[in-house]
Amino acid sequence: MATEKKLSTTTTDNHNEKSIPRADTGTTQASQSQTLPFKPHTTPSSKVLDALGGDALKGLSESEVKKRLEQYGPNRLKPPKKPSIFKIVARQVGNAMTVILIAAMAVSFGTMDWISGGVIAALVILNVTVGAITEWQAEKTVASLESVGAPQATVVRHNGGSEQATKIIAVEDVVPGDLVLLKNGDIVPADGRILDGHCSNLECDEAFLTGESLPVAKQSEPIDEDDCPVGDRISMVFSGAQVTKGRARVVITSTGMGTEIGKIAQALESKAKQTETGFAAFWYKAKVVLGVADTTPLQIKLNKLAYFLLGCALMIAFIVVASTGFKDVPLSVATYAVAAAVSILPASLIAVVSLTLARASTDLASRHALVRRMDAIEALAGVENVCSDKTGTLTVGRMVVRKFWVPALDYRANEKAPLNSKRGQAYSFETGSDPFYPRGSVQADRTEISAGGDVLDLKRKPQRHDSVEEDPDEREVESQELVVQPDELEHGLRDLALCASLCNQATLTRPTDSDSQWEANGDPTEIALQVAAHKLGHGKPFLTHVKHSLTRVESARSGHSARPLVAGTQGHYEQIIEHPFDSTVKRMSIAYKFVPDNGRDAHVQCLLKGAIERVFEKCTRVGSEPLTEEVQKNIMVKVDALAAQGLRVLALCGKRLPITAVDDVRAMDRETFENDFTFLGLAGIYDPPRKESPGAVADCLRAGITPRMLTGDHPATATAIALNIGILEKSYGKEAVMTGQQFDALSDEQVDALPELPLVVARCAPETKVRMVDAIHRRGQKTVMTGDGVNDSPALKRADVGVGMGTGSDVAKQSSRIVLSDDNFSTIIRAIRKGRSVFKNLAKFLLYLLSGNLAEIIVLMIGLAFKDENDQSVFPLSAVSALWINTLAAGPPALALGLEPTAVDAMEQPPTAFHQIFTLEFYIDLTFYGVLMGALSLINFVIVLWGYFPGDLGRYCNETDSDICDPIFQARATCFATLVIILMIHALECKHFSKGLGQVNLRDNKILLWSVLVLMLATFPVVYIPVINNKVFLHGALKWEWGIVFGMILVYLACTEAYKWGKRVYIRRNHPAAPTRGPSDKTLRMEATIAPA
Template structure:
């Protein structure tokens, strides 16, 4: 036990010095640098001056953007700006105020969704602020005091006891068998022993033995520590800063931005070209300007944002039924694009609780829970009652609310005893604790003198090396025998093997005493067993990892735990086969970005990493073109969850993790991620089909206008402005929505991740142009038929062209589905039928005939229009099927 008073002082200062590597300084140097006497603490006057200098111990402090500013950011994407222009043009230039109002309502809806998404970052930081404990025990003016955690300042001397939460990062100056629960910050499963020793400057968080971090908990022991960093300067504060970074655009958002920019270029070019062609044919300037603007508006798929929002919303409902709660719409399609899953270990792949996994006797061992044969063998072994006596009797954990509370190792041992069928309460009632010596860092063991039904027995539990060297005999199946050198070496090898398996081992021993007044023996013990404890993998994780890999998804483990533990868990769940597939945090921090990018694909796991390292790993994968999903449940996962394309938090995780994530798994089941990926792929495939449909349909209007003017411009304009707007409205409406809801029968998990995601790639553009040309050509043929075959007036010919293009575009929606043409009673069939019926209505109603400058068609004209539309539909279907997929 290290004594206080070893660290001395210099004169106190109102402003503490700025030091980044407190963990590398000796305890005495820290106290001296901060001007604190560890026997009396800071004076109240100095503490007040420092509070005024550095501010309260609160995370955050950055003024969040106003809602208006957040709302303004929602109108910066290319497609959104294009829709704003389209709304203005529809209203002010074309006088189509209903169309303008519809586009404006779409913009408002999408902006509202975006504002809600960005406000989530503030909630994540608020959750981090809650990590600062409301009260702190300090020594000031030589007197113990309890103060608000927000009033803690650098130099304050903390008095720590079991169960306390640390208010701020602090350098230990005295410890009494201190162990910390750092799982929320570093991912370390086991309680971490602490000392006042300094660590190398480059040491990661998990290796800074002389520092305790804000937000972590004292698992056992006592300590005194000098506060070195508060608020945003603490490690939790740094996590908050990383968490506040804006999330990257999802694959769909990136694609839609590209689509928006391309459409802006195409719409302007098409409008200018058509205007020039019309003027060259002698059409009035005012008429051609209106037609050009209408064509530019028609090119833009106004319904696309709404279809995307509604489709993703329905995907949210479907995923919720599979226990995946979607917190952000874009997460739905991003899951489908994921080809790398970076998963935390503690609480995600594992249960985040220590469990008794193995019992190694001198002449055999078995796993816990046991098989029926092992259970029978254990129950019939004379050593089993004594072993359970040590597990239960030499244990300070206690039952509360149906579970156990206490040191995590003690709790794990009691749970193990229950799994082995022991009645813990009965055993404790049947024995009496006479004397005890608690665990300390010098002896490295705990022992209890208990009065049992068989008489007084000293029960011993501790580090294997400490217990084994105090043993003279060993318990075997046939009795006790001398523990010789060979036997000790065998036990040492067993201890090493348990450690290599990722198990933390404890040795159990006993010695029978002659009376209740007998003293506690420090030797002459009988060795009973080695017990191995570990954080157990979740049920079903290995199967889910295998399914993810079959779907072309790389699963990578990222943990703050030790490499040996990462290897054991990684091997158990099927992520890691060999130790050389694991990169450590030290190695990660020693290489530059270029080297990390070059090597990232060689590693299946990363161990001993800090919270700041996790986003580096995510971004390295992203720079390789990967779409990364990151799973986690702790404070240490928050920054990486936001850096990833899709953050997935466990439902039982911290508020920081859940508020930083876009998806929360209610059942904490890793396999739910795979089901969510399947749904995400189905949704993206539907949205890709929607985009293809809308772009090819709208492009067919451009083709019709350009070719129509080029060949028959002297007869009149092929389509009027109002007709173009109607075509856009009817094709961007119900059929596009039905395509978004389509239930594909394809095995989407058999496809390569991200297949077909380059919506405007060269192959896709070529296919779209061919399909739109076929549809447009069918419409232009209506001019040939009406004008030269049927010899109809131009208004009849124009109505035929108008009708042919509408029906051809609507039928073209069926080309976006796989297999045979959809059933008429499907969503898509009903949407197409309803839209055609609406068009038939406007062609035959007098009021709409006047509005759209059209006339009723006779049976012959209808037959030609429908026939040409079917020809266009079939030709576009052939082009779609022949296009490379």
């Protein structure tokens, strides 16, 4: 640990500057956090600035910056250690099956069986190469997504004199003590303390760090609480946060790994380095080397299978050698022993698994899911829970206006009146895929406002409002041309739209091309209001610029007359004063001078918006009626009705003053100005669900997967969204929704005693996510967990499949197995669908490979019973033939089965973990097909040898080609052709476990069809080309024997189809279709309605 020197003061000729504590040079990396004798968020900023040796006006000198940069290093997080290509290759070589194949290759070369050794070597190289390249590319792809933080920062520095300069520098060059200027849209470059007198309505989005979906209002005054959470330290700004509103001047207190982000990253790294010691550590490392620990369940299962098959292979080799009596074992027997031993090993298994997972990874990448580790695909098939964030994953991550409510001019209190009663009108805004798109329909209950100004019945086709064209070079958004019939409600809607547009500092920008989305700048709430105003034809550029005259709107009105506020007067608005939003008063007010083109009806338009209770304080009327306490209570009923829909409710109001009051308004203080307003209405704002989310949730439920929402939002908001997309139903009891505080207050025993875990956890902290993962694991289930913030990393690592967001923090992405480039919940479901497809495909080609191996072993081992004149075993297949079948004939169809398209019913089956491939059904299928194919091939060998020939087995027919060996050679060729062709048809049968060939689509996998066809045709040259057939494969050319070959093929088809028919009957009788899984009827389907916790 580096020691720190005490604070000292150094004096230069031009200025006095305090130096900060410095770390000893003996450390590899100096701490990037300034150690202060106090906590900066609880200390006045002047004291913090003094301790850091900074200057509130001039900042640091360039020479001091250079020293601090050398001392503390660049302002960046320590990059994670990437696995080298050598380590990745070593992981692939260390696979149990690969090691066994390498041993078999060595034995083959040792017995001078160059063909077998060469083929096995090629398989090993293919497996290692494909696996290593796939993992390396996955790491590179994710690395390209990793954010680099804010590229630039604005700082104040000086050159040693009295003159200071504002500079834009690279974020990496920011040092402790730097004076940084922040404004709307900036990314905070490092942790810093806000300076007194230099904070103007600053709000920051800290969702990545705290999980809070709404921006956090900041202040320069110190906080009283020492140990408050990071999210409550509102006198501080934190590295990576985005400024959504206001401006401030801050002094940097920590950089790089010393920031809050860096501390979390360092804690995770330290925790990952903790290992066991002693014998436990030795035993764990031994299991890792053997491949039965620190890997996926599938790999453990396959490695155990490999060791079992290795034992079988050694036993088989021993039996082959023992058949000679261990006397003068000829080279041909040794070669056959190796071939027989290798035949029980699915030589192409690892290559096929690697290629299948690589293909799945590529497919997922094209669908916005980047797989960092292949084991994630394995885990997806067995997932039974999906725990997802709300903001940006289930929802679009942008605030939009969903509702306007406008009171009538003669509003009266009536608590039972609905939102769309004659005392008021509710309007709904269409929300598309682009929340900044300033066009879309606006509907009143049971009516829709049309471009022509009529109020239409909803039975008629809705009409979209056409926009007013703008100059091609104009980047600001113009308003839509929308004329509302000038009755009292339409007039009220116009007033509300005017307030939403002008009491607002957000801007919208037209995209540069038709394929781009609209851009916005400003506070998320104000952006939403501005978009809504544009949809109603009242965009701010339209109202504040002379060239955006209202003439076209007036001419479109066809003679309708209305008050000047209702778009009937030509002119524009000029801002006079603004009282910005303040977290203490929770409202914003502004005044404009309306400048008419005709010189008449000029006036001052005053507007105010904010929290409902703070707006009521400044209002005296609603419409033409007094705003009495009874009326306020009645309006609060409407507020509650909107809030129950998950909407954040704002109140808007306005007043008009004569044009002569312009100077008076400029001179007014805030308290004087914000009085005697007229209540105009309510705006309900929310983060809308993605259009894909309801369908994705429905897919989850059909697939037996329980979707859960873990969000930092308010319970009412979370409940409304969950109901909207189908995670909750109205019939579910209140136990379905909890707050993070309620869930964390339960002990593990109490959590385990719950009949069902909550489906929605609101106000969820990162630690709550970890507890949820642990609770799911204790129930013996697997889960996906999403996250984008730094604090989500522990939960992402603990989950079976951690899913990071492409727009999230680097730490979250590094802790994830999958990274979503589109942050979309439906992409997770597509990934699960692909995982299930890969599971099914792995089961298919494993059944194909292992049943083929079993058939070979049956032929090779029973064939040892056939003895020639020298009492030596006569092999039904030569060593080369056995290797051909095990590698070249079995490999391509197995790979093709691994690439089968996703089944349409993939999400209609319950979750199944990859290690559950080896079920009782699998072993029964394996035994049936293996014994059937082996028996039919061996029967043909016997038919030719004893049915046509006299049964003379010759001499030395395992080594040479002579006339006396013709019967053996013909029988071998028949056995070889029978087994190869039946294996090709068996590959087609393996497309489905219970459906026959007539019930599956044979054309949906052209790779399989072509591989089967080519390998069938390849049988002919192997059988007929001289030298190849009699010298290499040691068999003859077929003639009449093709008749019994095709006869056995028909027998195979008949037996297989009958077997599958029996399976279908059994399944129908004993396993009826299971209903879709969801919350337990006993626990959640109660009479009680959803009650936010």
